[in-house]
Amino acid sequence: MAVEPDNTGHRGRLRQRLFEGGPDALLDHELIEYLLALAIPRRDTKPLAKALLIEFGGIAGLLTADAAALARVSGMGETSAAALKAAHAAALRLLRAQVAERPVLANWQALLDYLRADMAHHAIERVRVLHLNGKNMLIRDELMNEGSIDEAPVYVREVIRRAIDLGSAAIILVHNHPSGDPSPSRADIEITRQVAEAGKRLGIAVHDHIIMGSEGHVSLRAQGLI
Structure with a gap:
């Protein structure tokens, strides 16, 4: 035996x-x-x-x-x-708690650490929207959509409607690139500008659109694309 x-x-x-x-x-x-x-x-x-x-x-x-x-x-x-x-x-949960402790714009590295841990290695593309109040504190972190290995649809009307429902003063768009390369596509840039324009009319700011990948991340705000 x-x-x-x-x-x-x-x-x-x-x-x-x-x-x-x-x-x-x-x-x-x-x-x-x-x-x-x-x-x-x-x-x-x-x-x-x-x-x-x-x-x-x-x-x-x-x-x-x-x-x-x-x-x-x-x-x-x-x-x-x-x-x-x-x-x-x-x-x-530990990383998300660190993000929630302080205004997001003053706690940017904690936000990137959280998003990297949650999204950078996903095998399918996912779109998240972070909703902030007037003090830039995180009030909701929501998965808006998920798709295939190279595309997840973003609908401007749905993003803005949800921001209105939550009383968001600002939002941050986030999605991942399963390929690992976080470089924004032309479609990424265009949809970001559409959401920003729609939000501006209603007093909802788009602070950034962050693209996560296993090779790093890209901020469209830092790239001057918003």
Whole structure:
């Protein structure tokens, strides 16, 4: 009868390093290994952790992958996929709380960190609208639309109507480029100008349109395109 490996000592050492050294004490594959061990306690999860990081191109791509894609990897199941998605959700809540603490325009790096963690590695294009009050505090962060690997529609009327419903004084448009390259397309520039013009008539400012990609981000405001 086969004897299952005893990983208690190894996991205990990982745990101790984490407690004593903080988040940088463990390598990426060790963090994932330990997370998976919580969901699969009677199995050596190191090979699976390494395979997942290779499959999804690193820890950012892994944690932002959808649950169905995770579950398709050999050795994964719903419980282990849920463990990874829970870790991602916790990280996003921490970053979002930092964004909500101060006026967005005075806390720009925190906003970029949050958006990068949430959007930069998505496999399909998604459009978000951040709604701000008169003090530029975040009042709502909404997913407006999602589409294919290279396009998600933006409807000017829907964006402005929602801003009116929420009483937004300003908005920030955000979308991702699954290709990784955040360079704006001509369509990105045109729709931004249309939304800005429609908002101006109603006293709703468009502070920026941020495009996120795995290779970085682009601010259309910083590029002089708004």
